[in-house]
Each structure stands twice: as structure tokens, then as C-alpha cells.
Amino acid sequence: MAAGALTCGELTKRFGATLAVDRLELVVPQGSMFGLVGPNGAGKTTTLSMATGLLRPDAGRVLVHGEDVWSDLERAHRLLGVLPDGLPTLDRLSGPELVEHIGRLHGLPRAEAARRAADLLAVLDLTDAGRTLVVDYSAGMRKKVGLACALVHAPRVLVLDEPFEAVDPVSASTIRELLQRFTADGGTVVVSSHVMALVEQLCDHVAVIVAGRVVASGTLDEVRAGGTLEDRFVALSGGRRGIGEGLAWLASSSG
Ligand SMILES: Nc1ncnc2c1ncn2[C@@H]1O[C@H](COP(=O)(O)OP(=O)(O)OP(=O)(O)O)[C@@H](O)[C@H]1O
DSSP, rough: OOOOSSEEEEEEEEETTTTEEEEEEEETTTTOEEEOOOOTTTSSHHHEEEEEESSSSSSSEEETTTTTTTOOOOHHHEEEEESSSSSOSSSSHHHHHHHHHHHHHHOOOOOHHHHOOOOOOOHHOOGGGGTTTGGSSSSHHHHHHHHHHHHHHHOOOEEEESSTTOOHHHHHHHHHHHHHHHHTTTEEEEEEOOHHHHHHOSEEEEEEEEEEEEEEEEEEEHHHHTOHHHHHHHTTTTTOOOOOOTTTTGGGOOO
């Protein structure tokens, strides 16, 4: 397997009759901002869950900085910061309590975990949320507190599933700056997103996943091949399917 900050080899996962991830190969270079794109149901979340020690693969390997994720989960979780698809589970805590708690789980002393939690929540503009419980946060606030949880132990590789979903433009710009600082300092970021413009703006490398396999991977310019990422994405994922003569019944509402 080629070496990268994150490397997947022959990664495979089946759910019943569905082959969600099919001998997937991926190399994410260290220091890159790596975008993972693909149609709905292509296998992105399943891949990221296996790559981050959250879902056991049926076959294949995942290495993070050369360490096999599935043979030493504890070490892998120290190297990885993960913003999963979905909501924080410990949502009966306030933002500062949650981030501090995650820091403590990673072995940080209480004072250091509290200091980092306060720093992260200030940067992410969540200080005013004060003692509000995470369960009562808006969707965008939950994304941001999830990002703070992913960062609190200063991981080397950040894996973020749809980090900008429901986040307002000001916060999105702060998150972009934070991620750029993280990679400039030698960290690696993997981001899955459906927003092609965002991936083009943010990422220097991209992989396109279709039907559980990587069908294109490389620098953004290599994958775009002279066009836009959206055009390339559409071509690789089988082209646009118009609605043709379907939905004729909708016209009855305009009569
Ligand atoms: N827990 C599960 N049980 C059964 N099938 C699953 C499960 N998780 C995912 N799948 C199936 O695996 C395939 C890949 O799903 P996955 O969520 O990885 O795709 P995705 O690329 O992240 O999609 P989206 O862009 O819509 O979020 C889909 O066919 C999905 O229905």
C-alpha cells in the first residue's frame, strides 16, 4: 500500500445484499485538504466510518500515519479527529462541558481540557451559548460543537463528514480559516461534501466515489481535467437523468 496520512487498501463493506464499499483504494497525502465527493449512497460515510475506527470493515486495511487503525484503535483515536455524520450523542451537556469531557476522555488534564474547550468555542462563536444544553442547539451550532470535539485533542488527521452543512456563511469562513491553519501546521483534513463549489474552493486534492469504488483521485486540477468539478462529477457518476415526461400530474396545480 502507498503511504499517506490516511491510506485505505481493498476496503470492503457489505450490508446484506448491498455492497456499500467495494475494494476501495485511497491515499490521502499528509498536509492535504482532501475532498471526498460522490452521489447519494455511493459509500462515502461508510468509508469514513471504517477509516476512523467507527465501523469494522469486512475486508481491507486502513493506515493512519502508518498505524493500522483496526489493530490499535486507541492509538488511531489519538491520531484522528472525527466529525461524524449525525449529532453529538452526549447532548445533555452544555457545549463547554461536552468539549471538556471529550478532551478528558482523550487523557487531557481537566484544566487543559477546559482551556482548550473555551478557546475552541470562542473561535467558533459559541461562547454566548453558555450553559445551553447541546440538545437545544440549532443544527449549525451542533456541527460547530462537533468540530470543537474533533479538535480538542490536537489530532494529526481530521475527518469531517459534511462540516459546513447548516453552518452560516460567517461561521463557514471561520471554519475554513481554522482548517487552513490546521493543514499549514502539517495536519491533514478529509472532508466529504455535496457542495462542489465549496470543495473546489477549499480542497487541493479530491477523490470521486461511485458505487463503493474510487473512480478518480488526485489533485483538484487532475480530477477536474480542465472542466469544473461538477461537470466531472456528473460525468463520472453516470450523467444527468432528466425528469422526461414524468411528474405530468404536477401541471394540474397550475390550471
Ligand atoms: N447501517 C446500514 N445498514 C444497511 N445499509 C446501509 C447502512 N449504512 C449504509 N448503508 C447502505 O450502504 C450504501 C452506502 O451508504 P453511505 O451512507 O455510505 O453513502 P454516502 O455516499 O455517504 O451517501 P450520502 O451522500 O447520501 O450521505 C447505501 O446503499 C446505503 O443504503
